[in-house]
Amino acid sequence: MRKIVVYELLSLDGVAEDPDAFIVGWDDDMDAELGAVIGTQGDVILGRRSYDEWSRFWPTSTIEPFATFINGVAKHIVTSTPLDGRWANATAVDGDPVAFARRLKEGDGGDIGVHASISVARTLLAAGVVDELRLVIAPRIAGAGRRLLDGLPPLRLETIRNVTSATGYLLVDYRIAH
Template sequence: MRKIVVTEFLSLDGVAEAPDSFFTDWDDVVDASIPRAIATQDAVILGRRSYTEWSQFWPSSQIEPFATFINGVAKYVATSAPLDLDWANTTVIDSGLVEFVRDLKQQRGGDIGVHASISVAQALLAADVVDELRLVIAPCIVGRGRRLLDGLPSLRLESIGSETSPTGYLLVDYRVIR
């Protein structure tokens, strides 16, 4: 069975919204975490907002290895509104998100990533379909903004890896315990 792996950039107080505003000291350790995070993924689930923002940036980006990965990977977009599908390998999820993901997990393939899409990550965590959580936590308190873990039911996690970068970012990987 395929795994659902949520990867998010957060502040210490859990804010996931607009991480580019508080990820200011990107270092080699954080940079090296990207290829590891995407190495086993062959599909990505995005929410509409992330899709819209990313489809305007990544197709012409030279930021590697993520640009090659995200432009080539199968992208499934959770939205109920019409969507411009100009970005290669994009499919709209036309059924319920959780049911779609449960079905996708049963198909052959690699891991399925959830990147940046806060609402999608929250819905999948609440529905208990996420297998791993990979967090990069910035050494700052933002104070306001959408938080990844707000409103979720209780979840038990097992640490499967952690590292501190030279500039103080925490990279923590968890497995969801069922």
Template sequence: MRKVVVYELVSLDGVAENPAAFFTDWDDAVDANLGAVIAAQDAVVLGRRSYDEWAEFWPGSDIEPFATFINGAAKYVATSTPLDREWSNTHVVDGDLVEFVRDLRDRPGAEIGVHASISVAQALLAAGMVDELRLVIAPAIAGTGKRLLDGLPTIRLQAVRGTTTPAGFLLVHYRVVA
């Protein structure tokens, strides 16, 4: 069975919305961490807002290693309305998100990533569909914005790894304990 891995950029106070506001310094260790995460993935589940923003930016981007990955990966978009923009390898999630991801996990392939889509990550975490949580925690307090873990039930995690980068980011990797 494939793993579902949530990868999110968050502030120290847990805000995941608009990470560009608090991710001001990016170092090589954060890039290497991202490279390791996406090297194990061949599919991404996105929410509609993230898809719209990314479909406008990433097809023309040369920011590596993510541009090559996201432009080539299968992208599954949770939305109830038709997509306005076309982007290679994109599919609309037909029906219930949790059931779709449950079925996707049973198909052959590499890990399934959830990137940037807070509501998708929350729905899958609440449904017990996430296997790993990989966070990059910025050395900043955002103060306001949507928090990644708000409103979730109790979820037990087991620490896999945690490091601090030269720029002060915390790279944390948790396994969800069933």
């Protein structure tokens, strides 16, 4: 069975919204972590807001390795409205995103990534279908914004790895204990 891996950029106080406000540098350790995460993924599930923002940015971006990955991977967009077709390999998720994620996990392929999409990540975490949570935690307090873990039921996490990057970011990988 495939794994669902949530990868999020957070401030120290748990804010995931608008990471450009608190991710002020990117170093080689963070690049290696991102490369390891996306190197195993064959599909990505995104929310509509992330799709709308990313479909305007990533198709012409040269920021590697993520641009090549996100432009080429199969993207499943959780939305109630039709997509405009402007981004290659993007399809709308028809129906319940949790049921869709469960079906996708049963198929063949690499890991299934959830990137940036706070509400999708929360929904899948609350439903118990996420296998790993991989976080980049900035040494900054955002003070305000949507937090990734707000409103979730209690979850037990097992630490897989924790490293401090050269510029002070915490790279923490957790397995969700089911």
